Amino acid sequence: MxxxxxxxxxxxxxxxxxxxxxxxxxxxxxxxxxxxxxxxxxxxxxxGIRNRILQTRYPIRYQTEVEKYAEEFQLEPALVYAVIRTESGFDPYAVSSAGAKGLMQLKEETAFDCVRALKINHFTVDDLFDPAVNIRLGCYYFSKLLKTYDGCIETAAAAYNGGPGNVEKWLQDEALVDEKGKLTKVPFAETRNYVENIVESYQMYQKLYTNAE
The missing domain is CATH 1.20.5 (Single alpha-helices involved in coiled-coils or other helix-helix interfaces)
Structure with a gap:
């Protein structure tokens, strides 16, 4: 083979x-x-995964108190949340170097002025660490500033942080206001950054919650 x-x-x-x-x-x-x-x-x-992630940076806390007192003093809840986030980061026991206390960082003198205006009885300084009391006083004070400055959030925020006395001086300086007399420049860097943070947070809260689809 x-x-x-x-x-x-x-x-x-x-x-x-x-x-x-x-x-x-x-x-x-x-x-x-x-x-x-x-x-x-x-x-x-x-x-809306992106929005959910952003909501962790811009949280909703003390919702019952915020909505109650925002309605009482005709404020947007989004604005109140913005103030609380910027002032204390939602820490009810926060105390600043200047002695401002609580969620909305109220000084004792300012707090007592608000207490007298609202006719609150038996108020003590420690009550500023009570979220309900602090938010009510803070909402009243911010709404008062808004009325004083014709509803301008930026000017009211500047007064909330830098004091109404300073804002009144700035409003008299032509270099710091526009042709309509609106405050456009804030001399204090801390207050300027504060106003920017308030506006940014306010817009984010509106976007994430108020105008959520």
């Missing part, structure tokens, strides 16, 4: 074809992953 030498051409062809098939399957898998990832991203957007 004649010896026949085996050939491997067919095997090589099959191996070559198999590798090509693997590459094709890999490309298909990559395509599927890309499509699934894109659709997943769009789905996350639809569920």
């Amino acid at each position: 004649r010896n026949v030498r085996p050939t491997y051409k067919g095997r090589r062809r099959r191996q070559k074809g198999g590798c090509g098939g693997c590459l094709g399957k890999l490309l298909i898998l990559i395509f599927v992953f890309v499509v699934v990832g894109f659709l997943g991203y769009k789905a996350f957007q639809g569920f």
